[in-house]
Amino acid sequence: MTSPAIRPARPADAAGIRRVARESWHAAYDDIIGAETVDDTIDRWYDPDRLRESARRPSHEFFVAERDRLVGFVHVAPDAEEGEEKSIFELVRIYVVSDEWGSGLGTRLLVRAERRLEDRNADRLRLTVLADNEVGVGFYESRGFERIEEREDAALGVAEFVYEKEL
Template sequence: MSFQTTVRPAEPVDVADIRRVASAAWHTVYDDILGAETVDDLLDEGYATEVLERMIELDDIGLFVSTADGDVVGYASCGMTDAAGFGDLDLYVHPDYWGEGIGTDLLNRGESHLRDLSVRKIRDEVLADNEVGNGFYRTHFEKIGERTTEVAGREYPVNVYERTV
């Protein structure tokens, strides 16, 4: 594909587009793992308009969007999770734009924000069955372990990754 991309802080006008990208990415990745109904429930909870608008307002949470030719095609949220200098960074890209470097651009912007918050390491978890997510994290992070997490009352294996900021 040939397009101009930009990563910038999210604005209230971006909320519907973030929800659109989240829905496309989550359903593509997680429907076969969690089930479409569970995915819808998680999207409704985590991507409620009020939640996203509040995230945009908070200085200690970074919410960024990536645009391609002016359209939002990806987003990242990040913040400090532990006073010892750990942070997390979640990012999703619309499936039509996977493999185009947008995730890497969002990672770099989020990492810059985390550095400003004095985060020293990013620690994230990816469901073991999420092939796309694990492929991205294997490229940019070091796998440091495995554990399980509960989603909608069921246990799922996750891979734990870290990256020095």
């Protein structure tokens, strides 16, 4: 099987991004927050119009991995809490279909985004992950992220970790 190609996301990718998100969220989160909550969250957080807008924004870096169809994506944006300070970016989302877990695709997507941020003179990349998402926590820690905070996710009512990495 050929390795998926990574390219910048386009507005037309919104449906594929949403499909990948739904599949990977169910695989990662059904046992943590329940399938119904996963579906509700995907419907809110992966609105096709918002995804298309994110793909168009020059301040965002949004890449997809594609074989015959989309199989993963990564999206980073200036950290909203930092205001005009553009040196800290947030890893908004990174997901690959569960069939690709352990294949190195997530790492390839992350590296692609990190390289773009380095080109933009970003200093740090920050993210949040549900504390019970062992796959996600393991992935981020193996990629050099350090846990800097534990808090409650206000929307989901579960513990989450904040991680950060110097670029």
